[in-house]
Amino acid sequence: xxxxxxxxLVVEDEESIRRFITLNLSAAGYLVGDAATGxxxxxxxKTFVPKVVVLDLMLPGISGLEVCQKxxxxxxxxxxxxxxxxxxxxxxxxxxxLGADDYxxxxxxxxxxxxRVKAVLRxxxxxxxxxxxxxxxxxxxxxxxxxxxxxxxxIELTPIEFALIKVFMKNPGRALKxxxxxxxxxxDDYFGDTKTLDVHIRRLRxxxxxxxxxxxxxxTVWGSGYRWQQES
Numbered sequence: 001x002x003x004x005x006x007x008x009l010v011v012e013d014e015e016s017i018r019r020f021i022t023l024n025l026s027a028a029g030y031l032v033g034d035a036a037t038g039x040x041x042x043x044x045x046k047t048f049v050p051k052v053v054v055l056d057l058m059l060p061g062i063s064g065l066e067v068c069q070k071x072x073x074x075x076x077x078x079x080x081x082x083x084x085x086x087x088x089x090x091x092x093x094x095x096x097x098l099g100a101d102d103y104x105x106x107x108x109x110x111x112x113x114x115x116r117v118k119a120v121l122r123x124x125x126x127x128x129x130x131x132x133x134x135x136x137x138x139x140x141x142x143x144x145x146x147x148x149x150x151x152x153x154x155i156e157l158t159p160i161e162f163a164l165i166k167v168f169m170k171n172p173g174r175a176l177k178x179x180x181x182x183x184x185x186x187x188d189d190y191f192g193d194t195k196t197l198d199v200h201i202r203r204l205r206x207x208x209x210x211x212x213x214x215x216x217x218x219x220t221v222w223g224s225g226y227r228w229q230q231e232s
Contacts (some may be wrong), residue, residue: 002155003166005029005030005031005051006030006031006051006121007030007031007032007033007048007049007050007051007052008031008032008033008050008051008052008053008117009032009033009035009041009044009050009052009054009098010022010025010032010033010034010035010047011034011036011037011040011041011054011055011056011059011064011067011153012034012054012083013037013056013058013059013060014056015036017056017106018034018036020110021054021110021113022034024110024113024114025054025113025114025117028114030052030117033048033050036046037059037061037062038058038060038061038062038063038064038066038067039061039062041053041055041059041067042062042067042070045070045071045075045078050078051077051078051079052078052079052080052081052117053067053071053078053079053080053081053115053122054081054083054117055067055068055080055082055083055100056082057082057083057084057091057095058085059082059197061169064082064083065091065094065095065098067136068080068082068095068098068099068100069098069099069166071099072099072128072145072158075157076156076158078099079099079101079102079120079121079159080102081097081100081101081102081103081104081113081116081117081120082095082100082101082102082103082104083103083104083106084103084104084105084106085106092150092195093195096195096196096199096200096203097117097199097203099158099203100190101120101158101159101160102116102119102120102186102196103149103192103196104116108196110126111211119186119187119190122160126172132144134166134169135171136169136172136217136228136230137231138151139169139208139217140152141165141169143170146162148162148165150208155207157204159205160185161200161204161207162184163184164185164200164201164204165204165208167181167184167185168217168218168226168228168230171198171228172228172229172230173227173228173229173230174227174228175209175221175224175225175226175227176221176225176226176227177224177225177230178224178225178226179194179225180200180225181197182194182196182197185197201218204218205218216229
């Protein structure tokens with residue numbers, strides 16, 4: 001019988017932490033693989049094919065940031081949760097810009113990690129809509145096909161980016177507060193801050209805007225959040 005367990009890859013060079021995370025995720029019902037180096041992780045991405053990667057940024061050899069970048073180049077549907085040490089704010093932002101979906105700061109409660117894994121997986125399943133196709137000028141979001149197009153050319157989006165564009169196109173012209181968007185896309189139990197949202201918005205602008213520094217679609221509502229500009 002085919003194993004339907006969700007695969008999670010834990011990439012952490014400290015053995016005690018790696019075993020601790022692996023044991024807790026296994027107890028929560030996930031099929032867990034582990035790697036101690038970036039090189040091992042890259043091999044396991046192809047052989048194990050995880051749905052979620054719990055990735056430490058500080059790895060010997062190939063860094064966690066490089067692993068994250070390789071995941072995003074070839075595995076858009078895989079979720080990445082970064083593990084960082086306190087004070088590594090620059091690395092957190094860089095990791096998010098390279099495509100990580102979320103981050104956690106060590107030390108952390110294993111129950112919180114499990115909650116984060118469940119949260120990113122919920123984003124991947126999404127929810128059904130009465131309307132399946134949304135159009136805005138030269139953009140088209142096809143929810144049924146899970147595809148996004150600009151001028152009839154498909155643009156590859158991560159699950160988080162797809163969820164964000166979906167929220168925007170379903171609410172044209174409405175000022176959406178950052179906290180509201182975090183709750184909608186990341187879930188009510190999300191423990192992170194608005195920095196994560198802002199970085200994902202910046203990445204999304206780079207993919208869909210002709211001039212990301214002067215966006216035509218995703219407008220900033222200063223002191224509040226963002227608004228989708230339906231008309232030019």
